[in-house]
Amino acid sequence: MRRWLPVAMAGVMTTPVLAADLNVSLEIPRLNVAEYHRPYVAVWIEGADSKVVTNLAVWYEVKKPNAEGTKWLKDIRAWWRKSGRDLKVPVDGVTGATRPAGQHSLTFSSGKGPLASLAPGSYTLIVEAAREVGGRELLRVPFQWPATSAVTAKAQGTHELGALTVTVTP
Amino acid sequence: MRRTFTLAAGAALVAAISLPITLHAHRQWLFPSATVLSGSDPWVTVDAAISNDLFYFEHFPMRLDNLVVTAPDGTSAKAENASTGRYRSTFDVHLTQKGTYKIAVANNQVAASYTENGQPKQWRGTPDAFAKEVPAGAADLKVSRTSGRVEVFVTSGSPSDTVLKTTGVGLELAPVTHPNDLVAGEAATFAFVLDGKPAANLAVTLIPGGIRYRDTLGEIKATTDKDGKVTVTLPEPGMYWLNASYSEGGPTRQGPPSAPSPDGEPQDRQRGGPSLTEQAAPQQPPTAGPRAQGGPGGPGRMGPGNRPIVPGRRASYVATLEVLPQ
Numbered sequence: 001m002r003r004w005l006p007v008a009m010a011g012v013m014t015t016p017v018l019a020a021d022l023n024v025s026l027e028i029p030r031l032n033v034a035e036y037h038r039p040y041v042a043v044w045i046e047g048a049d050s051k052v053v054t055n056l057a058v059w060y061e062v063k064k065p066n067a068e069g070t071k072w073l074k075d076i077r078a079w080w081r082k083s084g085r086d087l088k089v090p091v092d093g094v095t096g097a098t099r100p101a102g103q104h105s106l107t108f109s110s111g112k113g114p115l116a117s118l119a120p121g122s123y124t125l126i127v128e129a130a131r132e133v134g135g136r137e138l139l140r141v142p143f144q145w146p147a148t149s150a151v152t153a154k155a156q157g158t159h160e161l162g163a164l165t166v167t168v169t170p
Numbered sequence: 171m172r173r174t175f176t177l178a179a180g181a182a183l184v185a186a187i188s189l190p191i192t193l194h195a196h197r198q199w200l201f202p203s204a205t206v207l208s209g210s211d212p213w214v215t216v217d218a219a220i221s222n223d224l225f226y227f228e229h230f231p232m233r234l235d236n237l238v239v240t241a242p243d244g245t246s247a248k249a250e251n252a253s254t255g256r257y258r259s260t261f262d263v264h265l266t267q268k269g270t271y272k273i274a275v276a277n278n279q280v281a282a283s284y285t286e287n288g289q290p291k292q293w294r295g296t297p298d299a300f301a302k303e304v305p306a307g308a309a310d311l312k313v314s315r316t317s318g319r320v321e322v323f324v325t326s327g328s329p330s331d332t333v334l335k336t337t338g339v340g341l342e343l344a345p346v347t348h349p350n351d352l353v354a355g356e357a358a359t360f361a362f363v364l365d366g367k368p369a370a371n372l373a374v375t376l377i378p379g380g381i382r383y384r385d386t387l388g389e390i391k392a393t394t395d396k397d398g399k400v401t402v403t404l405p406e407p408g409m410y411w412l413n414a415s416y417s418e419g420g421p422t423r424q425g426p427p428s429a430p431s432p433d434g435e436p437q438d439r440q441r442g443g444p445s446l447t448e449q450a451a452p453q454q455p456p457t458a459g460p461r462a463q464g465g466p467g468g469p470g471r472m473g474p475g476n477r478p479i480v481p482g483r484r485a486s487y488v489a490t491l492e493v494l495p496q
Contacts, residue, residue, distance in 0.1 A: 068209070068210070070209045071207075072208070074207060074209075078496070080208065084208070
């Protein structure tokens with residue numbers, strides 16, 4: 001629809017109409033525990049109807065022989081119920097190895113990869129972490145897509161996740 | 171399984187087959203190691219027991235003679251590594267297919283008394299054998315039909331519906347909300363059918379596990395509507411014991427009891443799960459307490475050879491349901 005905008009008006013905008021970036025910064029906290037394993041983490045987007053729109057990242061033990069690492073995918077249980085159980089892993093560009101404690105930054109661009117067909121609207125970004133012999137935590141950050149100026153929203157985890165920052169830039 | 175005998179000769183047998191009745195005062199269940207599974211080679215281990223508290227194996231093992239495992243494609247799957255111990259039976263199921271498995275122990279029994287050539291007779295056996303062995307026009311014929319079913323559902327990958335189809339015999343759950351898709355705080359609907367028809371006005375109870383560490387049962391009660399449906403919102407995640415019982419004829423009782431009575435009186439023959447057959451008798455452990463022997467209020471009260479047949483239809487259903495956290 002917006003493609004029908006008059007050329008003059010489109011010229012005012014400095015970027016293509018739907019172009020936007022989604023930046024996710026999530027922290028896996030350093031934990032002082034007797035037995036530590038990197039958490040399984042899923043990052044996904046839900047629409048206003050709470051249905052999954054797209055998976056952004058799923059980190060699990062991808063390299064174990066015989067896909068043994070998939071045995072614990074169900075422990076990312078909200079994600080498992082929402083979409084994981086219907087997903088055939090690995091998924092190129094989505095699944096990957098577990099990551100160590102620290103800050104992790106993910107950037108997604110409109111029209112590409114998981115955001116290839118993200119329509120304008122209200123969404124929630126969800127990060128869920130489940131750790132072997134540890135706990136589980138789920139954080140939600142609502143956001144609007146796309147944004148006319150950079151918008152940042154945050155959430156703070158308490159045990160399995162640290163700070164979560166979601167920034168939408170035009 | 172089936173015997174015809176005169177009262178005099180059958181006294182000992184009657185005493186033996188009385189035992190299962192006391193077991194009805196307890197709770198039967200199948201408790202799986204998991205109900206929601208992922209991975210390339212999932213297995214579940216299932217404990218099968220008859221107990222007071224949920225879900226602790228502290229009284230009797232459940233017999234596995236009538237165990238049926240149905241795979242997502244509707245075929246029979248194998249229970250492996252089965253064993254029966256002092257307090258529980260246990261077995262494994264290798265989930266080689268993706269989808270939902272149904273694991274069930276079901277029993278159908280007929281008990282009858284009648285008079286033949288002036289002699290009072292008692293008979294007990296399967297519905298098929300009953301039709302063949304008990305004369306249709308027998309004098310003073312009293313017939314009691316009992317069905318019991320204990321189930322659990324487990325799912326590898328995405329839930330599927332094939333095994334949710336009911337058999338048409340006894341009291342059964344015809345799930346509306348998938349039994350492996352239950353989440354705390356969300357409404358779940360369960361439908362019940364009796365011999366394949368909607369079981370209206372049926373009392374249904376859900377009791378969360380972990381009874382040992384709390385003072386109240388915390389049971390959730392509901393009654394089915396005209397379509398045999400109940401909708402409940404389970405407040406907390408955990409394993410729940412779902413029970414419904416139907417009784418027609420004989421002593422009636424509204425709904426399942428709130429707790430076992432102190433003497434283990436069979437407060438509800440119409441409650442509980444499958445009737446254990448007389449085969450249960452040999453498995454009675456030598457150290458079983460007085461309750462299992464037919465203690466005060468137990469079947470011994472009726473006296474050998476004088477056990478009345480209460481005509482009617484009784485059916486019970488039990489399922490163990492896992493409710494996941496949000």
